[in-house]
Amino acid sequence: MSTAIEEARQVVTKLSAEERRSLVEWLAHEPVEVAPGIYRTPRVCGGDACIRGLRLPVWQLEEGRRSGATDSQLLQAHPALTPEDLANARAYASASRAEIDRLIQENCEA
Structure with missing residues (x-):
């Protein structure tokens, strides 16, 4: 797995449920x-x-x-x-x- 993905994973685990929902919504439209x-x-x-x-x-x-x-x-x-x-x-x-x-x-x- 790439370093960038691993770094993103570490950041995402620290997000609140609402922030994760917002992130998923954003990614779904990218x-x-x-x-x-x-x-x-x-x-x-x-x-x-x-x-x-x-x-x-x-x-x-x-x-x-x-x-x-x-x-x-x-x-x-x-x-x-x-x-x-x-x-x-x-x-x-x-x-x-x-x-x-x-x-x-x-x-x-x-």
Whole structure:
């Protein structure tokens, strides 16, 4: 176990029950970087992998790409996106193909 985790454990054991509840609540909402520029945040977009700082799921960009949208069209449709975001989304979609396929399918059926 890492030193940081052990130090955190020692601090957490000294917290009151209310402080622990607050800590758990805070951690439950903290975004986690799952790939460069790609984050999962509990209770945001169903916890799906999204572009950094945006509520834009990777599966949605990949669905657009598979439907024939060019990078230029995607960037125009989502002005906060950068070319680097698209590259990160493509890399994540490629590495997580089964997950992305499932999410596209689920959201097309909805």
